[in-house]
Amino acid sequence: MSQPDEVSKGRRSFLLQAAATGAATAAAGAAAAAQAPPPSQGGGDAGASSAAGPSVSEVRSEGRPGSDYMVDVLKFLGFEYICANPGSSFRGLHESIINYGGNSKPELITCMHEESSVAMAHGYFKAEGKPLPVMAHGTVGIQHASMAVYNAWCDRVPVYLILGNTLDATMRQPGVEWVHSVQDAAAMVRDYTKWDDSPVSLQHFGESAVRAYKMAMTPPSGPVVLVADTELQEQPIHSERPLVIPKLTPTSPPQAESGAVTELAKLLVEAEQPLFIADRLARTPAGLERLVELAELLQAGVVSTIPNLMPPVGAGRMNFPTRHPLNQTFRVNAAIAAADVVVGLEISNFFGATHIFVDQVERTTRPAIKPDAKLITLNSTDLIQKSNYQDFQRYTAVNMALTGDGEATLPSLIEAVRRLLTDQRKSAIERRGKALAEASATARERFRVDAAHAWDASPISTARLAAEIWEQIRKEDWSLVSGGLSGWPMRLWDFTKHYQHLGVSGGSGIGYGAPAAIGGALANRKYGRLSVNIQNDGDLMYAPGVLWTAAHHKIPVLTIMNNNRAYHEEMMHIQRMSNRRNRGVDRAHIGNEIDNPGIDYAKLAQSMGWYAEGPISNPRDIGPALKRAIAVVKRGEPAMVDVMVQPR
């Protein structure tokens, strides 16, 4: 084994050589930090490929540690924040962020669990349209984070992971640094990440960092991993040539082939009852606007959340206004059964959406559609499928499969439909639109009647709670950053904007809700939006330390505890098993309840610096408590109202 001094010399030589043979071409240009940051998906111009600026930028490097250059790269990429639970394997980068980088763009967000870091990044992206990087150990950190990474993968969210690791075994301090080192840090999440790299030089790091950003953001988006070797972070930069940061040119989202788009347009124009089912379609606000335009052009029905599947299909993004007359979500079964052309837009569970599955002793499946109905998919997920994890869902036999990004393809589909629409068809589809509007209005009224039942119940009905929240927020610029509350907000609230619903976790990995909500609220903060989180109790207890993160960083969010004191989904499964075996169901709560003692969530939140009230069991007390909490949130702080609610 080499002596440390000798190894260090060798290391310095290696760095010199690496710099001298770097692939990038040096050229004069502005400092990296001065370059315009890349556009966000939320800005709607991610496809722009001609951003102004030099093709490379020089970074002054003499006498500085490698992690300073890494910070230059992070600044160049336009990151506003970076989440981390501190770890020695990225201590160099941590120090550079707070001192060299001035702890600004990115600002370090202190997290108490790597799963929280990643879920915060997940929620942040869906509100902001830009990735939020996460630093973590290449071993125990990514192990903690892995479930959240899987959620992001399933939800097509570009989480940007930077993992610390010491590859050179002779540089590791005996003890913990050995158990915190790994040959291949990205290996354990490679099944559910889009791309990764382990750079061996700083120039390599810079180029791969830019490539990682491109890979993450190009639809279909997904998490990426970049390993930051400790030696690269901590050793001084020795470079005969200046390190460069290559230009970032966002990749245009792929569009479906033009002939197929025309064929689809023809089918849609000729259809008697076309129906769109949209899931992760609207990557940006433009996606929602285009879907409205297409639906109105055709007077076709749209389903954007199928509520009676668990997890709901179509809840990935805010695709369509909930009260739009063509929204058929609340009569989804009838709409699917009546459709002669069903188009799945960026939907992975198309099979579940178009079939009926019954979980009895003998599990059965049968189509939910008419025998002659045509099934069509338009999605980009066909471009990236892996084998091990089964998030791709059951294979669906379709009549047409268009491969391309749904949102990017909608403009050409709209134009194709417009060209094919005759005046005769226009009058026919106008009648269809009126019928759909009447049907959706009837469905909405039915749900209001449903909500009026058990109005004064205690524990409080989920519908009553949703109505009470709506009464307090409906005149605000609000954003539901997490939480479904049995689907009642989608039924009772008026969702019109892209950021008003950030969607579900993707992988149904519990522990997502609280950190994703706070990540979304972090993004919403600068816009002055009222972030609303309806927080499931079991979900919060996975990593409640994220409450402290919100208080510490003054992230305003209104959290309403959906406190039903059990893992009710699981209790229903045990109930099913018990009944099926004829053993009675009176013991189904064992292993599923979160009671005896009940958790005092208000005290938990207060202990971490939150304003909090509750538990509230009288429905008349909800409104005043929400008013007080909203006043706190408007001051820029988090606030919680703990409400005792019914299971469903």
Add this chain to the structure above:
Amino acid sequence: MSGRNKRMIRIPTIALASLLLVVSLGAGAQSPGPAAPAGNAVRGKVSFFKVGCYQCHGGEAQGSPYSTAPRLGPAALPFAAFSLFTRKPRLQMPPYSPEILSDADLADIYAYVTSRAAPVALDKLPQ
């Protein structure tokens, strides 16, 4: 709501529609048939929670869109249909045999769900 979502559950369209139709017609629209056996609503509430009806149908039998469990009261199915559906459900609901839920318990539960409060006026709900 808590817990991992492991299984898809979806109620077949026609059956659900039929059930909802009957429920929505209400007690006043029930077809003539055998009267419901006398049940005790207080005991019925105990059973309703003990055997887990509340999990899907809500503590006040109000139903839930999440689990697609229909509202059971105060306007309810005729008891014969209520009993048949409990014993031999065609949909996602697990079957309740007489061994785990006696006829007397079922009658008590029926008394409970039909004694639930009427809905409030719709103008109490925010627009």
